[in-house]
Amino acid sequence: MKDLTFLKWSYSSSSSGGTYLKSEDGSGSKKIYYKLSDFKQGRFTGCETAIEVIVSRLGAYFGFPVLKYMGDLSDIIIDSKKYTTYVARSYNYVKSGYTAIPLITDYLTNRLSKTESTLDYCRRIGLQEYLDYVFIFDYLIMNVDRHGHNIELLYDNDNNIIPSPIFDNGRALTYEYGNNLTLIKNWDYKSDIAVNNFVGSIHLESNLNNVSRQYKLPRLNDEAYRKMFYGLSDVISKEHQQIIKAALDYRYEKLLNGGIIL
Structure with missing residues (x-):
């Protein structure tokens, strides 16, 4: 404590x-x-x-x-x-000498025209691989809130850009149910819900179409889940953990079968 x-x-x-x-x-x-x-x-x-x-x-x-x-x-x-x-x-992930700017601010300031989409803008400034990670990760965890302030760009003194680490991911998985097992057991983790997404589509599954190449991801196993839930038994019950595990296994297999990962 x-x-x-x-x-x-x-x-x-x-x-x-x-x-x-x-x-x-x-x-x-x-x-x-x-x-x-x-x-x-x-x-x-x-x-x-x-x-x-x-x-x-x-x-x-x-x-x-x-x-x-x-x-x-x-x-x-x-x-x-x-x-x-x-x-x-x-x-704090902003190192000395860098300035953090929310993606929404950077996009509205530096886009070529009002018709340049956020996705095209991000690709133009070299963020394709970073977006691939975001799209795959958000699909896996069912993140509902990747808004324009939940991605930041870090500028150094020479105006070089480094994307922020992927942060603010808590509104995902069973976030809204607490440990209410009645609601958690009825959670439809197989659905493709509409989400708040600043880049790409509002549908997590549709965003996978924007992934540029295949990525090799290690398969989830018992040891990985043990480390994932370590120290959380007083917060996330064992039954709750099993449902989260089932959701991640299901969505991992969807990525595998869809050719997004190998």
């Missing part, structure tokens, strides 16, 4: 009508960003922070450029009231 009662939390609206609370501590490369799951009417209703850690480990397993998230059950204070909840954290 971590004591994070010293942190001050700021509110931001969520599309679900709740709030996502965030905090930070430190400075420079040692700056740590903290985030909480959806908070409604004095209680946490989702499991975004645990999902953030799970998919971060998944991305690392596949070799995708995903931001590393860690997490702990922690004591925190919100509006003078103490809570115990799972808190996700990550380190």
Whole structure:
């Protein structure tokens, strides 16, 4: 159990009508960003922070450029009231000498014309492989919220561009159900739902058509899942873990059978 009662939390609206609370501590490369799951009417209703850690480990397993998230059950204070909840954290990825610009801002500022799509713009500035990773990863985890601020471009002093690590992936998998097994058991992980996507299509499966080549991804196995769920038994129940595993196995096989991966 971590004591994070010293942190001050700021509110931001969520599309679900709740709030996502965030905090930070430190400075420079040692700056740590903290985030909480959806908070409604004095209680946490989702499991975004645990999902953030799970998919971060998944991305690392596949070799995708995903931001590393860690997490702990922690004591925190919100509006003078103490809570115990799972808190996700990550380190600042913007190195000294770089400036981070949201993709939406960069695109609107530098596109050739109003008819140049975000996908064409990203390809023009050399982001095709990065987009391939995003499209494949988001399909696997069923990420519903890859909006224009959830991708950043890092510019150095010579105007060279490096895409940010893939971050803010918590609104994926079973994020909205918490540990409500009744809802989780009815979760349709085989569907192709419409999502908030700034680049490409609003459908995760359709975005696979924009992947430029095949990628070799290691097969998920028991050891990979053990590491993925390590330390989360108090947050994600065993039955919940098995359903997430079934979803990832299913979607991995779809990628394999569709020729996207080998």
